[in-house]
Amino acid sequence: MSGREMDAVVERASAQLDLLDGALSALQAVRAEAASEDGRVRVEIDGNGSPTGLWLSDSLQDLDAAVLARTIAHTAHLAAAAATEERNRITSELFDTFDAR
Template sequence: MSGHEMDALVARVRARAEVFGGTLTALAAIRADAVGLDGRVRIEVDGDGRVTDLWLAESLHDVDARALEQTIVDAAHRAAAAAAGEHARIVGMLSEPAEDR
């Protein structure tokens, strides 16, 4: 392999490493949220579907605990599905040619 070929190879590897680094940063930044129960519950999750924040309105005192639990779970599932979609979109970009990004 010539010096020029080696330089070109190293440049391609560095460029690919930058893409991977950017991908990792984008994955770490994923946040998705969903609202439930007439807007009185909002939940936020990260790219792995872990809950990062939960907001409950003060007006929830009249809601049955089981109904509230189900609302939180439903909102968490919707938020996690949105985060998973974003995760898939970002990872899918890795297989696109660089000129298409």
């Protein structure tokens, strides 16, 4: 292998490493938020599906505890689905970029 060919291999590997680093940073930054239909519950989920924020309206005092629990769970599910969609978009973009090279 000539020096020029070796340089091309190193350059390609470096570019792919940059793509991987960028995708990793983007995956670590994924956050998604959802609100309940009535807007009294908001949940934020990170890219791993872990809750990172929960906001409850002061007007929840009239709500039954079981209904509140279902509302929180449903809202968290919506946020997790959005976070998953964003993770899928990032990884698909990465794979498409590698396939194109």
